Amino acid sequence: MEQSFLAYLRGRCRSLPQVAVGIGDDAAVITPDSGALIACTDQIIDGVDFVSAEHALADAGYKAMAINLSDIAAMGAVARSALVTLALPKQKATQIAGQVYEGILEAAEEFQVAIAGGDLSTYDGPLSITITLLGHVPVGSAWLRSGAKEQDAVLVTGNVGGSILGRHLRPVPRVALAAELRELVEVHAAIDISDGLSLDLDRLCAASGVGIEFDTASIPIHDDAILLAEQTGRSPFEHAWSDGEDFELILTMSQADADLALQSSCGYELTQIGKTIGRTGLWKREGTKLVRLSPQGYMH
């Protein structure tokens, strides 16, 4: 199938100036952007990260792009081009590839990412989609997990929890919000929530050598977490605390910058959920005492 499908793809992929040579040579030639190169890769597999019997394959394709876009946004970077690798079940391989690509091309168009190349295989196994996303950021200014400072404000975008009810297939990568914040404030550290708010925040804290004092009441609980709690018997808070695949961003910055961001035009998409402290770990204040909280989430 490969040659004929590649010919079809070349027709479908819009040519964008960032790709000088795209699909069809031994490798892609990409016009360099200024700054450092940012690269990430994420793979999603039928039966693990989505269920093809229940979801449209275009949604799986969209998700594969969106979770990589979320990683790029979490670096404060701009995505420019993508390499797409599909491992396809032998039966109906071309049809499946076509449907997956509908979602990939939709996301590529929406976020102005060029499909620069990729690979296709058929095998005895479930559909697997691996996307490598390339982007750029001014040298020395990527948002790392390790950049948080003591007394930083800790903010989260959107609302969290219960994404398993369907949102996880069509996450909104926080590309636009990240770009706005980049202009407005100095973000010290960032991570995207793939495995759970508390677990990913714990990773950010560990990388930065700080802890966090939560204002747990302020955690923005998604309506889906409330709905899901009715089914699971767990509390909406527990779902917001530990559910994965929100693909929201956790950001730290000075309190002055946080106040500025919260008052800005994108402020309604941001919530301050605590501040960093010198003592490592996750904490909440009860009266005059700090009580330790356990990070929870999806462990690979």
Place this chain on the structure above:
Amino acid sequence: MEQSFLAYLRGRCRSLPQVAVGIGDDAAVITPDSGALIACTDQIIDGVDFVSAEHALADAGYKAMAINLSDIAAMGAVARSALVTLALPKQKATQIAGQVYEGILEAAEEFQVAIAGGDLSTYDGPLSITITLLGHVPVGSAWLRSGAKEQDAVLVTGNVGGSILGRHLRPVPRVALAAELRELVEVHAAIDISDGLSLDLDRLCAASGVGIEFDTASIPIHDDAILLAEQTGRSPFEHAWSDGEDFELILTMSQADADLALQSSCGYELTQIGKTIGRTGLWKREGTKLVRLSPQGYMH
């Protein structure tokens, strides 16, 4: 397994100057090289591209790196960093990942490529290794499939055919030879042999809008093609003509440059197998007539 294995990997991966932020953040931060960015991705799967029951898993890891290095060499480019994605059978996932990485790290060390990041999943399926390789080339000077001109000399590196006897697991990507040729001559077009000499050369010709008049007697037949012919009943020539996974390079350049290359220190690794002609297709001369030849090889 992911977190502990990533911690192990961070320890094993040498830090190279090209990667500012490697494994362990949302994305890698790569120090830009001058020139255009070159990017390719190739996936190999147990049961399709190797057989884990027969081969060492380290060889599969090495192969996944080498075939991507071959693609980068076929662009006349230099590889700098890699993103590695593994889909692992649930059983013994960590052990398998460790063994695969032995071969990946060996190739990375040998060719000075930094492992910048990647992804790991476990699932109900065969081992799959997807590597994205990033490199660079001076702007406007990548060796494309489409660059061949009429009356170019057509050269092939090494000897071809019979790689299935074992060579395909430990191919020697023509990285050093490509670098030498880049200094010495002006390569017009190049492709690496993944699906068969005649099939890949046909692709180069089609992309360039030329044909080739073969000197079929000069095609450098590998000893493995002779060995394999004894088993298959086909001729050594047929194996050299159509076997895949040689990962040698086909190159075109002016006849004067070809003569220079053939007389140079790397000349013994090169063979001229024909010249390009205006008439499209693959041809050989019999007396005063041109006889058409059929491209053959591995069709996906």
